[in-house]
Amino acid sequence: MPTLMKSRPASPRRSQSKLNATVTAIRKPTDELMVLTVRTDEPILNYTAGRSVGLGLPANAPSIGVSTPGEAATKPRSKMIRRSYSVSAFRPSQADSELEFLIALVNHESDEPPHLTPRLFALEVNSRLFVSPKAFGRYTAEGVQPHHDVLLLGTGTGEAPHVAIADALLSAGHRGRVAVVTGVRTRGDVGYAKAHRDWEQVHSDYQYHVLTTREPENLEIAHPRFIGKEYLQSAWSSGRLFAKLDWTPSPATTHVFLCGNPAMIGSPHPSRLPIKSGMVARLQDAGFRIGTTEPGSIRFERYW
Numbered sequence: 001m002p003t004l005m006k007s008r009p010a011s012p013r014r015s016q017s018k019l020n021a022t023v024t025a026i027r028k029p030t031d032e033l034m035v036l037t038v039r040t041d042e043p044i045l046n047y048t049a050g051r052s053v054g055l056g057l058p059a060n061a062p063s064i065g066v067s068t069p070g071e072a073a074t075k076p077r078s079k080m081i082r083r084s085y086s087v088s089a090f091r092p093s094q095a096d097s098e099l100e101f102l103i104a105l106v107n108h109e110s111d112e113p114p115h116l117t118p119r120l121f122a123l124e125v126n127s128r129l130f131v132s133p134k135a136f137g138r139y140t141a142e143g144v145q146p147h148h149d150v151l152l153l154g155t156g157t158g159e160a161p162h163v164a165i166a167d168a169l170l171s172a173g174h175r176g177r178v179a180v181v182t183g184v185r186t187r188g189d190v191g192y193a194k195a196h197r198d199w200e201q202v203h204s205d206y207q208y209h210v211l212t213t214r215e216p217e218n219l220e221i222a223h224p225r226f227i228g229k230e231y232l233q234s235a236w237s238s239g240r241l242f243a244k245l246d247w248t249p250s251p252a253t254t255h256v257f258l259c260g261n262p263a264m265i266g267s268p269h270p271s272r273l274p275i276k277s278g279m280v281a282r283l284q285d286a287g288f289r290i291g292t293t294e295p296g297s298i299r300f301e302r303y304w
């Protein structure tokens with residue numbers, strides 16, 4: 001269990017004045033996964049399901065002791081550390097907005113420690129933080145018609161925008177199939193299992209599936225249901241994904257969304273060659289296309 005590091009002396013006024021939102025609820029499905037709910041002082045502008053906002057905390061905000069203090073060591077203490085986060089739920093009112101986020105504590109082994117997430121994990125109810133006044137991003141369901149099929153594939157917290165998009169589609173009476181499939185280490189590493197199961201009860205064309213890589217059936221060859229590590233890419237290539245869905249997504253009717261780990265997406269990156277091992281290459285081989293909002297579209301959001 002990570003330990004809370006003592007906060008430094010009070011932040012300078014300039015940094016505090018940027019804090020424009022209050023934590024209203026925190027749920028931690030695991031020590032390294034958090035559903036964070038915040039209420040902003042002013043309504044958030046430009047929100048559409050799937051979009052992100054910036055979250056920020058001063059470099060001298062309390063931090064859990066998973067690592068060395070990152071940016072705080074090199075930046076002035078008043079410096080705001082900001083990162084992008086997909087909004088997983090959005091509840092607007094005239095006066096303010098309530099937003100929910102699904103956030104992973106980054107704890108990678110590298111010389112460069114994570115900066116913001118150890119501070120986000122030290123937040124408590126009533127803590128103040130910065131939320132960008134406008135939502136941003138093109139990872140939305142633009143062009144999806146009520147009869148289209150929608151397949152939302154994510155790794156880890158890449159599920160966050162899919163929760164928002166699925167909720168928006170189902171609430172609007174979507175008639176086509178909607179499926180959220182999330183790849184995680186263990187079944188406990190998801191934040192919205194209950195919401196998905198509730199939607200499955202109410203919407204006959206909604207499905208939620210979790211693929212794991214660290215459960216006994218993934219690791220123990222002697223396990224009666226041994227299947228090896230299940231990645232979205234391997235589940236697509238082997239056809240296991242279609243068997244789970246009982247449906248083979250067709251580019252004539254289906255929009256595919258990919259979010260999270262860049263290795264899963266394998267997307268063309270301006271500075272790199274396309275990664276053939278990712279989902280984009282597989283989808284393109286099946287006739288799906290980047291750069292359209294028509295059926296057959298591939299949309300993706302890389303988290304790093």
Ligand SMILES: Cc1cc2nc3c(=O)[nH]c(=O)nc-3n(C[C@H](O)[C@H](O)[C@H](O)COP(=O)(O)OP(=O)(O)OC[C@H]3O[C@@H](n4cnc5c(N)ncnc54)[C@H](O)[C@@H]3O)c2cc1C
Pocket residue numbers: 052070083084085086087101102103104105106108113114115116117118137156157158160161301302303304
């Ligand atoms: C548009 C957009 C939306 C995003 N939405 C979310 C979200 O909803 N939830 C969320 O947890 N993160 C999300 N991220 C990632 C987030 O912005 C931060 O990069 C992440 O929280 C790490 O911040 P940090 O300062 O602690 O790490 P940094 O000090 O910035 O270290 C970055 C490194 O952390 C690793 N990393 C980044 N994100 C993750 C992750 N999710 N899981 C595992 N390793 C990671 C990568 O190795 C990356 O190089 C999003 C990123 C983008 C670009």
